[in-house]
Amino acid sequence: LEGLPLGGYLAVACLLAGGVLLLPALAAVLAHLLPRGGPVSARLAAARLSAAPGHAVVAAAGVLTSVALAVAMAIMVASFRDSVDQWLGQILPADLYVRAGRASGSGHLDEALQARIAALPGVGRVDFIRHDTLRLIAGQPPVALIARPVAADGSDLPLVARAGAAGTLPRIWISEALQDLRGWQPGQQVDLPLAGRRVSVAVAGVWRDYARQTGAVMMDLADYRRLTGDRLANDGAVHLAPGARADDVADALASLAGPGALEIARPGEIRAISLRIFDRSFAVTYLLEAVAVVIGLAGVAASFAALAAARRREFGMLRHLGLTRRQIGAMLAREGALAAGVGVLGGMLVGGAIGLVLIEVVNRQSFHWSMDLHVPWLSLLLFGTGLVALAAVAAVLAGRQAMGQSAVLAVREDW
Template sequence: MIGAAWQALVSGPLRATPGRTLLAALAIAAGIALGVAVHLINASAAAEFRRAAMQLAGAADLVVRGPRAGFDESLYPRIATLPGIALASPVLELTASRSSGNESLKVVGLDALRAWQLQPALVAGGAGPAADLFDADAIRLSAAAARALGVATGDRLDFQVGTATVRLRVSGILADGAYRQQLGVMDIAAAQWRFDRIGQLNRIDIRLQPGADPRTVQRALQSLLPPGVYALTPDAENERSVALTRAYRLNLDMLAMIALFTGAFLVFSTQVLALLRRRTQIALLRALGLTRRTVLALLLAEGGLIGFAGAAIGIAAGYVVAQQVLAFAGVDLGAGYFRMLQADLLVEPGTLATFLGLGISFALAGTAMPAWTAAHRPPAQGLHAGDAENDPVSGTAVKTGLATLAGGAGLLSLPPVQGLPLAGYVAIALLLLGSVLVLPQVATLLLARIRLRLAMPHALGLAQLQATPRHAAISISAILVSFSLVVAMLLMVTSFRTSLDDWLVRVLPADVYLRAAASGETAYLGPVEQQRIASLPGIARAEFLRTQTLLLAPGRVPVTLIARDLDAQHASRTLPLVGTPMLPAPGAPPAIWVSELVADVYGMHPGQVVTLPVGDPLQPWTVAGVWRDYARQNGAIVMDRSEYTARTGDRLANDVALWLAPGAAPAAAARDLRAALRSDAPVEITSAAEIRRLSLAIF
């Protein structure tokens, strides 16, 4: 009996309608393929990111981490002599700007005698005499960096420091396994000298004495460290770096889930219509003694088979896509987090099994309702002629749909969970599901009100739709889901593009913008260069800008500090403020303006007095307003440059906004700017219109 029922209800219909079966399986396969490809690429990138960080940390038990600008090296001997610390290794880590093109290279300055015990592969690995590492002009490259830069031992590399060029000699190439990413290794004293970081460190790697309690030592360290410098375990340090990409990776995963969600609705619509066509067969089997439970199990098995086939196809396709993307485009999927990161494809059987289960689960979810309805339909009703045309819309389904829509709308106002909009994702699913549940009733009401005089073929078609509105609604349910998502994405992208365009107009008021280098952090404009630029005859006005990073809390990603010429009374002319600003009262700490992300993450609001690690000791500042920032995904804080300089003594600049004098041509101004700096200085000069064009071209 079961064998005959299987033949009648599952295998026979699947063979009889291969096109329908294939379409449903491919709908599941598309979502699974996208999910597998995105997950494999992101997982491979995150794993390689962690591996690279662990290779740099080596055998360290704790890492003292400061901002990219660094902290005073006098802190090092105080840390090295603390109880419980067996070894402290000073490190200067920076991203060096290349003098040619838009390239940069991560460079690490190490004390070889101490790093030997923590990161021996970085000190002793590779070709070239070990003594060369102490040469003032020597740099060792990882094998990946040597291949990417096309250099060998003995070749020269030019880097930009300020607007000058520093030439270093490649003294050796590290072994392939020493460090898999692009890296340069130098003696720490040479790195401090050649990159103008005398007296500065930004990391200290620590090995503890046997038996020392890491938490006790960590607390002792933290009491000694200046503001903005924190002691972390290597694992916490790695997770802090990877956390920056968490929301980005989750959004890509959710995009794949949306595709899979759409596939489930396609399975739903095809299964409903297929089971309606087979209602007489099902009713006959029920009349012959087949139980509801058996019918339901067989119909769910059919959906499970479709899901299994689709998931298997999707896993294979996703694996191939991930391989090709890694081979030809790398692991960065557009956000720039993993730019130039090289990774091997990481395949975890458990992950693939999860995606197989997801494919089957979504197919079963799409099959469950029509299968339950078919199994519970009375046999007499199923054998009655015209049963399919007279199936009323279920009042329970409509009520459930309305409740689902209300629940989805309610979730839209909930806050993020640990920085992730999980409630928003659930709300999207509920709104789509609710729409599908009420669609038959909506179709019934709309079709019943159509009164048109049509030609006979069209009139017959309309009559068929009016007689079977539920079937029409089911047929278009997958279209409703997919089209609504397309419209939502289109509206979202268009809205963001419009908002970005308005934002760019506000934040780019000048005619021309000059940047010391397209990438890296070693290029800058000194006071002399700033004076030359400001005094050029074609320049009517120049506003200089300095960017740094601040660590506001351990385990958090750094925020960007922007020091720029700013009139606090008219900040809205420069910054796209959100809400009502609140300027400091006379005698209150100076003003800062925080981006929306910083305000949300750290709970800052206008009028609040906060302390920031700008200068030493901690300085109080008044939050004067919140502004919208589309450029920095880690958050940003803006302050007046004169206040920043007074507290730090830093008079350097990274960028400058230039207003041209009346009649001055941008091309002539660019030539004068290059001549004022140095004819071969690799500065980047771009008009505001070009920046807008490049930014909007992404969309």
């Protein structure tokens, strides 16, 4: 609605609320599965979870919320980064990339310079690329036009959909953003404004593009030149001949047209720069995840501090029965771990569901990007285990005062 994925946001809120409401049932199931043997502290902690799962829910609710949000963001960012990495590998298949530099004046590679680049020793093939813009609708942002050599079936593009049998019309491949914004579908015939006239073309497929949110049209370079007569190029993807060294060819390219006339880059450098920008852009999400975890731990500490203060007589009775402070501390640690475990388990499940909503709904509707699901299992396992351990420590620290000598004296109040 109005460009906002309100349904996705509502789904996230409902998943969080539903996860919190289902915590008592999850705690009861976990308590039923716990072994009944082991040390006294372990048996007491398991018995308390079975008898009063609501107490664990109070502490676990904050943990579930923080874990769910952190897990959802981790899954979304990992999926996005992995998809961008794969996408870069698909759109950067050449060994070297050359572009008209600022010192070239026109910013284009003319036919003569293209021929000289292709004729350099060590160059096997050069795929030249022409960039332009198309204004499909007056008053709307222009759409990027990319003309480059494309396989007949578009198999060298990161396709997400393709048309059936090809017709006689020139073919184009549109980005997901353009499909969403214009509603074009594979196999559909559309008109493009090329060289001052409307040209009928067929949509041969939809490809994944993380660079242009306003949409992009990909066309085979031969078709573009035939339709427009434009022989210029902006970039060139250089494929090396067998046995050629990238450094030697790069040096020859740099000296071909004078200082600064050409900019040369390797695909590894472009990928590294792109991923570094990506990581810098999403660095704030890691900070938000850390804040969410701290809030969850603070909830565990506050809940156990309040419960421990109310259980001073219980601790005193346990001391009279022969338990040491160490054993009571171990019992509190297990109770904190169990409460956090319930929250972490529920948070992982809810966070996975929210992550799917972020990937399939929120990002798709907000940015017109699709991505493949990638779950960082090891990172999430370490995260969950570490959070349970920290919750156990927080529970012990919160109950230290209630385990002191005053707990023993508090039993007198019942005599």
